[in-house]
Every structure is written in structure tokens, then in C-alpha cells.
Amino acid sequence: MKKLILYIISTLTVVVVFAANYKSKKAGYFPIDEPEVSTKQNAFNTMMDVVSHQRCVNCHPSDNVPKQGDESKPHHFGIARGENNLGFQATNCNTCHQPENNVYSGVPGAPHWSLAPASMAWQGLTRSEIAQAMLDRTKNGNRSHEELIHHLTEDDLVLWVFQPGTDQEGIPREKPPVSEEDYKAAVKEWFASGAIIPEN
Ligand code: HEC
Numbered sequence: 001m002k003k004l005i006l007y008i009i010s011t012l013t014v015v016v017v018f019a020a021n022y023k024s025k026k027a028g029y030f031p032i033d034e035p036e037v038s039t040k041q042n043a044f045n046t047m048m049d050v051v052s053h054q055r056c057v058n059c060h061p062s063d064n065v066p067k068q069g070d071e072s073k074p075h076h077f078g079i080a081r082g083e084n085n086l087g088f089q090a091t092n093c094n095t096c097h098q099p100e101n102n103v104y105s106g107v108p109g110a111p112h113w114s115l116a117p118a119s120m121a122w123q124g125l126t127r128s129e130i131a132q133a134m135l136d137r138t139k140n141g142n143r144s145h146e147e148l149i150h151h152l153t154e155d156d157l158v159l160w161v162f163q164p165g166t167d168q169e170g171i172p173r174e175k176p177p178v179s180e181e182d183y184k185a186a187v188k189e190w191f192a193s194g195a196i197i198p199e200n
């Protein structure tokens, strides 16, 4: 009988300790961890809503052919990477792509228009894989985090996606679903909070 009482008491203690522990973990979890995790996730997701958009990925293909349009079809006229990512002599990108969008012909334009090098191929990758490739110095043109922030928020080709103009039929090209201002803020926030790539 004594043994049984002891047994009950000890089981009860274990249950009480467990419950207390569970409660304090639960209580601590919401105010401390969650908002922080979700702001980081938000900055990543906001940034990647732009970075993984077809406007960017059309120039970062996984083969040698730039893509065009919202369906990312292979570029007209058999345009390919050629030498130095600038196309072939007769079809050099800058023969057609000027420093500004051409409102009459529908040819998009921005300074130094060219195809991203093969190491910067993002087409077909998940958001996390794109982010990994983007941070990888063996693939990204040996850029540090500071240089990446600069490229992502200042480069002419990057900023073009917020004013992509109209296509040959006069139909506006789709813009990424995030404003230029929110995108830049998200890039800075994501790097400042450690450039953590969520698994997916
Ligand atoms: C012979 C002229 C010509 C040459 C050369 C040319 N392009 Fe284009 N490019 C166009 C035209 C015209 C369009 C617009 C098609 C449309 O949207 O209706 C276009 C569209 C694009 C787009 C689509 C943008 C988008 O998101 O829809 C990309 C990317 C592109 N070109 C990259 C390149 C690259 C890189 C090169 C060089 C390797 C190149 N182009 C060479 C004429 C050319």
C-alpha cells in the first residue's frame, strides 16, 4: 500500500513538472520566437517575389537562350549567349537593346543589357536554391554581401524590372508583385538579419 502511494505521488509529480514545463515553453514561444522568425521570413519572401520573377529569370536562363515575355518563351530570332554573353556579332544584344525601353518597337532596354553568365543560371530553381546560388562566390562573380546588396538595389538591369515597358504588341510587361521601395527595404533587412535561407 505504501509503495502504491509513493508510486502515485511520483507519477503525479512527473505530470505536474511536465505540464509546467510545457506551459512555460508555450508561453515563451509566441512573444519571443515567432514574430522574429516571421519578419525574417517576410523579408526573404518579399525579396524573392522579385528575384524569382520571370522579368529577372528571363535573363538568368539555365541554357544559352534568353527568354522573353511572361511565358518565358525562347527569344525571337534565334538569339543565343554567344561570346561574352552579348550574343553573336550580327545579333549583339545592344544592336537592338538600347539604354532605354523603345516605346515604338517594344524592345526593352537598360544600360549594359546582356545575358547573365551561365554560372548565374536561376531558371528552374526553387527560391532557396536561387538564394544559395546568389550568395555563392564561386557563381556570383565573387561578390561579397555588401556588393550583392549594391547590385540588388542599384544595378540598371535589376531596376529595369520595375519599369519593364510594353512588348511588341503594346501590352505592358508584368511587373513583380512588390514595389521597388518595399523590395529594396526587404533586401537590406534580409542581409542585415544574417541572410538566412529557409529550407524548402
Ligand atoms: C534583333 C534584335 C534583338 C537582339 C539582337 C536581341 N534582342 Fe532581346 N528582344 C528583342 C525584342 C524585339 C524583344 C521584345 C519582344 C517582346 O516582348 O515582344 C526582346 C526581348 C528580350 C527579353 C525579354 C524581356 C522580358 O522579360 O520579357 C530579354 C531578356 C532579352 N530580349 C534579352 C536579350 C539578350 C540577352 C540578347 C543578347 C544575347 C538579346 N536579347 C538580343 C530584340 C532583340
Ligand code: HEC
Binding pocket: 050, 051, 055, 056, 057, 059, 060, 085, 113, 114, 115, 116, 117, 120, 133, 134, 135, 139, 140, 141, 143, 148, 151, 152, 157, 158, 159, 160, 161
Ligand atoms: C537584361 C538581363 C538581366 C536582367 C533583366 C536581370 N539580370 Fe541579373 N544579371 C545580368 C547580368 C548580365 C549579370 C552579370 C553582371 C556582372 O557580373 O557584372 C547579372 C548578375 C546578377 C547578380 C549578381 C550575380 C549573382 O548571382 O549573385 C544578381 C544578384 C542579379 N543579377 C540579380 C538580378 C535580379 C534580382 C534581377 C531582377 C530584379 C535581375 N538580375 C535581372 C543580367 C540581367
